[in-house]
């Protein structure tokens with residue numbers, strides 16, 4: 079697991095406080111020391127398991143949490159009822175649509191998936207497909223030969239390990255070929271209604287510009303965003319950040335002059351990169 083930058087704990091800078099502490103310790107009554115030792119023995123410290131350290135809140139300050147809530151309200155007003163832009167009707171369809179969405183637009187994936195799932199409705203059908211026929215269907219999403227191999231391998235793994243069903247846990251999902259954190263969390267949050275944050279390039283960029291965390295990697299951003307919101311809001315916050323990144327807070331030229339977050343965002347204007355003129359900014363909106 080990549081290490082995260084955290085504020086270092088305060089360390090003693092001079093010998094004086096240490097001396098004082100030693101002197102105090104020496105002067106403490108024996109009874110108190112015995113009671114302390116007994117208490118320590120009675121409450122053994124549990125070692126945290128590796129699984130438990132995922133999504134540990136970073137302990138954001140109150141103002142940061144309040145600002146995050148204001149931003150959530152503003153984004154909800156801007157994008158009411160946010161939904162994933164990939165079309166799907168089942169966990170299986172979302173899993174394959176997410177895999178096909180690599181290096182292409184959701185709209186292109188939405189063009190091919192109805193044809194793909196009409197011809198191969200189950201994982202077993204996908205695994206047993208004629209590669210040449212599948213390649214023809216997948217042509218519009220690019221890298222169609224490679225993506226055909228990926229789809230068939232993933233489908234085979236689902237058949238072999240999960241009777242053709244999509245598993246509903248993070249651990250099982252990321253064990254599947256070509257399924258990483260982003261896809262696993264996307265499927266959990268949107269197909270299984272499990273609180274999860276799927277960090278794509280938009281979430282990473284917008285969260286960083288809002289100064290929600292120092293990290294610029296998937297796992298760090300996931301933890302930073304999770305720490306600011308209630309679990310029940312994670313999926314909608316996730317969708318709102320994706321939409322905001324796509325529509326307004328663009329990578330090259332964010333439309334700051336037409337952004338509802340302009341007063342809250344520490345990156346407004348983005349050192350000349352963000353368009354502050356309202357009219358020009360409105361023209362950048364998608």
Ligand code: SF4
Nearest residue numbers: 327332334337340343
């Ligand atoms: S003010 Fe600019 S940088 Fe900040 S969120 Fe809005 S578009 Fe992005």
